[in-house]
Amino acid sequence: MIKKIQNFFKEFNSREDDEKRSGKIYAVTSLFDTPNEIMNASTEVADKGYKRFDTFTPYPVHGLDQAMGITNPLVGPIAFVGGILGCFLALLMIWWMSDANYPNIIGGKPFFALPAAIPITFEGTVLLTGIATVVGMLVLLNKLPKINNPLNDTEFMKHVSSDKFGIVIGANDKNFSETEVRDLFQSLGGHSIQNVYYRESNLTDKTPLFDSKFIMTLIAVAGLTALVSYFTLNYVLYEVVPFDWMRHQAKINSQSPSDFFPDKAGMRTPVEGTVARGFMPYEYKGLPDSAVRLLANPLPASKNILERGQDRYNIFCSPCHGYFGEGDGRMNDQFPKPPSLHNNKVLNWMDGNIYHVLTNGQNVMPSYESQISRDDRWAIVHYVRALQRSKNAKDQDLPK
Amino acid sequence: MSYDSTYTREIPLVEARSGFKEIDSVLTHPLDTKPTKGWWIAFAISFTALLIGALSLANTLYFGIGEWGNNQPVGWAFDIVNFVFWIGIGHAGTLISAILFLFRQRWRTGIARFAEAMTIFAVMTAGIFPIIHTGRPWLAGYLLPLPNQNGVWVNFASPLLWDVFAVSTYFTISFLFWGIGLVPDLAVLRDRTTNKIKKTIYSVASLGWNFSNRNWSNYERAYLILAGISTPLVLSVHSIVSFDFAVSVIPGWHTTIFPPYFVAGAIFSGFGMVSTVLIIVRKVFDLEHIVTINHLEKMNKILLATGMMVGYAYAMEFFIAWYSGNTFEQFVFINRAFGPYAWAYWIMVSCNVFFPQLFWFKKVRRSIPITMVLVILVNVGMWFERFVIVVTSLHRDFLPSSWAMYAPTITDFGLLLGSFGFFFTFLLLFLKALPLVSIAEIKAVVEGAQPSIHPHPHSSNGEHK
Structure with missing residues (x-):
């Protein structure tokens, strides 16, 4: 078993890493050495009228946004919408649960009062703001996750993730011409100017999301999760269950023996001469019915x-x-x-x-x-x- | 240049002008190498502590919380003390990553990632205690407003429920904050590694981050917004934790000073813990030129400031007890300082207020051994602060006939030890699995990392790709 796993890892490690690239050009890339060079270069590229270009830096370089002529207008509004939604939903939840759906008298206080609702409303606001900001930034604005981006796995990416700065002009720019772009980079002092080609998987229409294997895995995972959560919720969380589902309790059931009493019987006879409340014995017991x-x-x-x-x-x-x-x-x-x-x-x-x-x-x-x-x-x-x-x-x- | 150049010039954040490549290799070194002997020893100790905690927890779960020393009138004890202690530890992480970020304190870069990780592990540790303290943790689902057969919902007027929301929100937001900081670093790891299995993991975890400036632009704005919302969040969390006490009517708990007092204490204890761990880590992982003595000195200054805030709160509690004219209140505070738990009170005051006064001296602030001793004392003192608040207020309540002393059991101590084991085990795994300083952020504050020329404003707007 362990051998098998080891073999799998070995085999995995020796697999051909680079996905085949197609002949279709995606972009031309160039590297620069210093922050000042990249500032100048991105200013120039933007001035030449290129739109489909981007600057790559190992860390955020301040001032590049102005040099490239871009702004980030959408992050704030997304966060704001998330916050408003969180605030509204939290208030709605508190009001609906404690006033509309199941009003419970607690200390004679009003069912719904704003002061007591403030802390949770605040937390709800912060929670949804945070989630909206992160998901909005990563997914909506930066279009991530995108692992098969043509630029990933290239020498260019290995440099800009570490110590170099780079510019990429996309082939889909309407002013794009390979020779012009190369000349421009050369004149700006760029080096390692290279073409990056699309991966074959970028060109097929099939998105890996609709791959049948992927979907089957998703369904299996979803089913398994549903089953596990169903049993967890039903048998662990909401049944009163310290390990035995309360089957064993410290009490004597009727008809069961007990070592506590000398006669070993769990059930007890009433004490001599006593009568249960409201159950006087039948007074005509044994008498003929004429006496009744x-x-x-x-x-x-x-x-x-x-x-x-x-x-x-x-x-x-x-x-x-x-x-x-x-x-x-x-x-x-x-x-x-x-x-x-x-x-x-x-x-x-x-x-x-x-x-x-x-x-x-x-x-x-x-x-x-x-x-x-x-x-x-x-x-x-x-x-x-x-x-x-x-x-x-x-x-x-x-x-x- | 004036007489003392270290105080007039901005000190370089990273000593000895490291190249970017060098930063990469220093910070990823612990990830690429096998654990050292020191790491294994530390791991063995903390894992043993974790196992002791697990045994104590099993004991608690199987036999119930009668295994603890809690009894009338001291119904809250180590469970709540540990909860508040660990939540407090977490606060330093958010303070460093969010509040210092908003104040443009760039020295935070060296310690932010590490402190954020501590936040997450501390909140995880803290979360164990309120759940097991309910006595039947398998019913913890009822803490959340989930639909159930009984049709009833949670009590939204209870500070204990506010706590549930505050702590879970705090964990989520801290995790997001930490997570988006990690994305670019995971992309660095992805591009450095030659191992394909690691590469697959890093590729997926880094979401295909590609260092494009259009992405960085949105990223930085999102980071700023997260810092902006984390700041009130971190203040709210410990305020709400303090409501657990302040909303009740027990003398010694029922005070309006509690929210700010708890927040200051949380930051104080959190910085104490960050310093304690960081002093060891920077030595073990050879990061002395990235987490420099200047960082530690700045943290010591914050410790001095927050320590005095805490001291002010101690004094003010006494003043208000006298000024209010409330005999119960006066009794509680005199009893705290001179009653049967006076030893705990004076440990608290000396560790939190007296000893940190040594940080007024620059020599002390810049001496690593003395700092180490003082920050450990801060940890001890802040644990005892929660002990004093919880136990001394309860052991003498309104009815003298029910007065009693509290004695922890071995299970209590086992859980306390286990909480440290849980925290440090996660921390040690983190140190070997992820870069403990943000690679992208530290590069950005190296001397010469930012351009010296300024761009001219543009008329043409590039589109987002």
């Missing part, structure tokens, strides 16, 4: 309650009593058939009696106290009453 003096159903006969009652009835009662309370449930052959709920006895019962049978049991029917909650039992009572009324409906019960 129970009051009316505490729940209203609303649609929700009836539906809840139907749901519980179908689960717990219908196996024996049948879906309509006629005693024809699915357990018919295994268990004795219960009487119909539509006989006179049950019809004349008070709600409390039905509740008592559900809670206490009767004959073969066991108590359902531990399986059906108190409220659900009362809901079932409502539903049984609804079943009875539907079986003994009178004419005026029918919808008109």
Whole structure:
């Protein structure tokens, strides 16, 4: 593996470096030795009426702009637009988030107040000014990145990046003529006058941006980034996750053992003689239903309650009593058939009696106290009453 | 010529009139050669410190911040002390690159790149602390106003949120500033190297920069604008950091002097750190004629000035405590100077105010060993300043029944050590990977680099190509 990588680097290093140059001339270049020479030369070149020319210096030489007759009018406005945008967007964000979208009362202060918004607005302004300035300067104005510029990788560039000064007159200038330009450079004291030719890749219309390999790589990188960020954001950032996604917590779940108690059971029985708040024990437990003096159903006969009652009835009662309370449930052959709920006895019962049978049991029917909650039992009572009324409906019960 | 020629004539910024080629080779020398023994030793030390920090961090993340000494009433301690300390270190970089640039202090060229790199690494180091101090750093996403399932946004009225914006903006702008300074230098490296892999990397990183004057023209204007916006930015960042304290109602924190006081302290500590590192680096990398003794002397003068600003703030805090007639305020300051943490207070005052007074003497300013000792003391003193502000204000609050002392744990010290390791590891890698002085800028200030003739104004305007 390491050998392979080493070989790759070796092979990479011995690759032919210089891209093939075409026969088409891009520009004529000339070198100068001192800052004064380059000042004079660029003044002269500009005076001769050349437009497509440029001066190359290893560092910014002050005064060259005037000598070449150029200005840099656009950097400032780009920075200004960025700054205004940053200021506006920051204010808009603060106002929208804290006043419009989700107003939150914090210390009784106004949802949006300018003084508290100033620091972040300032930072936003600076941030976008900086980004706009740098991106505007590099990309919009200097047209970078452009690695395959014909001038790069030439002897000329190696000199002007280090210790020499240079002038380039482009072949696309309308006054361009190779001999005239060479003569001009010679008369100005330039040396190493050379032609620079286009690279072959400069002449083809294809931009490397639309190369299929490049696009495929971009798509792959984008997909990978999206996947990684999706999982990071979902499982690391916004789920509460110190290493185990909170699966393990310092608490005992129901049905699980515990070494803390002598009987090794995690679940505890209530302390002897105590009653949960609001849950007094059923006072007619074990008594015959004639003893029951129970009051009316505490729940209203609303649609929700009836539906809840139907749901519980179908689960717990219908196996024996049948879906309509006629005693024809699915357990018919295994268990004795219960009487119909539509006989006179049950019809004349008070709600409390039905509740008592559900809670206490009767004959073969066991108590359902531990399986059906108190409220659900009362809901079932409502539903049984609804079943009875539907079986003994009178004419005026029918919808008109 | 008057009696003392060094003070009447502008001192050459680069000694011994180096040629451009020589500058290139001196500044790229550390990049072209294998690391020296000294570098490896330094790297081993700082990397060990980094690993100790990583262990402490793992300990903190796994067991939680109960591993730290923080407890009621001292709920902020080393975490916030380190955060403010490192953010402060960063401020010197921006000050040197932006404010001195605007003041046309051309001597800054020798140290600007290095100080900017320090800014970036210091802000990275500082950024660790507020995130781990939240206790559940994996939820740090909630610091940003990102849409989330709860539908709720961040609290825009909180100075802690302003901090998030200030520090992240500061990092971004410092990085851009540093980055555009690097572009031409990377192009120099691209044209110098013979190794094709390096060349590919440099070509891409330099974006194909070609030294054209039309590009330089826009570049310089952009650099000026960046310097212009960085200046208020650097002042705002430490002001906002000081709001973390000043907006609360704790005596000793709730003061209006905090923003300027913090900014002056930040610049002071940052210059201390820049000097400390630079004295070693210029020796190790043979840059004594580029980062000259004159640079160090100028930095010492700034240290003297900012040290006295900090001293003024210490005195003014006492004065206001007395003048306000607020007994809680008075108690806090008397307690600082004479209470159980008096030792920390007097370390702070002596390192930051008393010892720098030695810089009044020219001999001291130009003596490298004494400067080295004094700037290290400045670093120590400024760390203790944050310690004094954070811990002494908290350990005696309004309710005497809750008074308690603060004792850092070994994890606290490990994280402090680790923060130095983190910073210096990055710094050492930077020294071997990128030119530590801006090649293009230093060439521009060599004697004879700028033309002696002035151009006449033109009527014809060249177009941008």
